[in-house]
Amino acid sequence: MTATTLATTTPAELTRADRCDSCGAQAYVRATIHTADGLSLLFCGHHFRDHELALLTSGATIHDERRRIDDEVSAPER
Numbered sequence: 649m650t651a652t653t654l655a656t657t658t659p660a661e662l663t664r665a666d667r668c669d670s671c672g673a674q675a676y677v678r679a680t681i682h683t684a685d686g687l688s689l690l691f692c693g694h695h696f697r698d699h700e701l702a703l704l705t706s707g708a709t710i711h712d713e714r715r716r717i718d719d720e721v722s723a724p725e726r
């Protein structure tokens with residue numbers, strides 16, 4: 649098992665530098681919309697819930713790290 653066997657389709661993990669596009673809070677979900685531009689949107693837990701249905705119905709690929717919200721002691725979600 650080596651790092652070089654990682655699939656290229658494995659999305660990069662979100663970091664503290666990734667911020668929600670709607671409110672600027674730490675992002676826990678990345679939605680990749682398969683347009684010609686390969687648009688990626690970042691969401692905090694709150695705003696992902698607001699847009700989840702639309703994203704899923706549009707066929708976006710969802711990278712969800714919301715499980716980490718409970719693991720981290722950080723600023724409250726807004």
Ligand SMILES: [Zn+2]
Pocket residue numbers: 668669670671672673691692693694695696726
């Ligand atoms: Zn947000």
